[in-house]
Amino acid sequence: MKTPRLLQYLAYPQKITGPIIEAELRDVAIGELCEIRRGWHQKQVVARAQVVGLQRERTVLSLIGNAQGLSRDVVLYPTGRALSAWVGYSVLGAVLDPTGKIVERFTPEVAPISEERVIDVAPPSYASRVGVREPLITGVRAIDGLLTCGVGQRMGIFASAGCGKTMLMHMLIEQTEADVFVIGLIGERGREVTEFVDMLRASHKKEKCVLVFATSDFPSVDRCNAAQLATTVAEYFRDQGKRVVLFIDSMTRYARALRDVALASGERPARRGYPASVFDNLPACWNAQGRPAREALLPFIRYCWKARKRRTRWRMKFALSLTVTCI
Numbered sequence: 001m002k003t004p005r006l007l008q009y010l011a012y013p014q015k016i017t018g019p020i021i022e023a024e025l026r027d028v029a030i031g032e033l034c035e036i037r038r039g040w041h042q043k044q045v046v047a048r049a050q051v052v053g054l055q056r057e058r059t060v061l062s063l064i065g066n067a068q069g070l071s072r073d074v075v076l077y078p079t080g081r082a083l084s085a086w087v088g089y090s091v092l093g094a095v096l097d098p099t100g101k102i103v104e105r106f107t108p109e110v111a112p113i114s115e116e117r118v119i120d121v122a123p124p125s126y127a128s129r130v131g132v133r134e135p136l137i138t139g140v141r142a143i144d145g146l147l148t149c150g151v152g153q154r155m156g157i158f159a160s161a162g163c164g165k166t167m168l169m170h171m172l173i174e175q176t177e178a179d180v181f182v183i184g185l186i187g188e189r190g191r192e193v194t195e196f197v198d199m200l201r202a203s204h205k206k207e208k209c210v211l212v213f214a215t216s217d218f219p220s221v222d223r224c225n226a227a228q229l230a231t232t233v234a235e236y237f238r239d240q241g242k243r244v245v246l247f248i249d250s251m252t253r254y255a256r257a258l259r260d261v262a263l264a265s266g267e268r269p270a271r272r273g274y275p276a277s278v279f280d281n282l283p284a285c286w287n288a289q290g291r292p293a294r295e296a297l298l299p300f301i302r303y304c305w306k307a308r309k310r311r312t313r314w315r316m317k318f319a320l321s322l323t324v325t326c327i
Contacts, residue, residue: 010040011076014058019067019219020264021049025059028078034061035077050083050221053265060265062221085229087236088114093207098214098222100229106206117236119228123287139175154286169247170199179242184230185213186223187253223257255282
């Protein structure tokens, strides 16, 4: 006789440490969302968590949001689905949080949200790609003349703090010939996000921009999801036949967020404290970009590592191995 479904699909937390929850939760998968309620008899959802690891008898979850107000009496309910977001032309000219919720608009909504997509960065097959055959005009003469970019190419921007990477990214948005610009601000300070939003408000291309952010005060899983959400939004417009430019600022902080999630789930640290799964997830995210054979998508420019010290050069070399060229 099977155990009633109700007994299989709820659990009390055994341990809550910061954003990490451990519970004896069965029948769940990595990446699955769980709702957190005040009690088993209540329907009000007070928080959500994402499964990040499975141990012998316990499931490790990472909170989406703040742990303030949670207690031992809360109950975890698996939803049976992964994190997803509604995307469409309505997100153009908008600012999104890591869950895909629109928090601000630069322009009026032009169309209803049309499609729900799982936030996943699984790269396409090699058979569905074509080579880099068409130049991308960025409008920056130094790049167009000496470091020409191609449609479907991955470009890395490497520099120390204060060297003008943000200004270069703003110049590329203003002058590049593209239909949609997707910007992912991962682990940035709140002030920097505010300044970038102000720049977009004054831009004549604000109706073509989508900004996804997760500041440094967000949990690690939110920072990971923000990078994947930005890629998912860019892939949607690529599949619609649009020419898309994707910026991720920065891949360094994305890698650190992946490291924090992996260590919290029980993985062992490897090189420089980074678990092995980080080096699996980074290429998967990078290779999600490119030019498919039957769509018109197109350029993706990556805004990545800030290698300032000798001990960080190995990370820069690893990032260089994943890009076609760099600035």
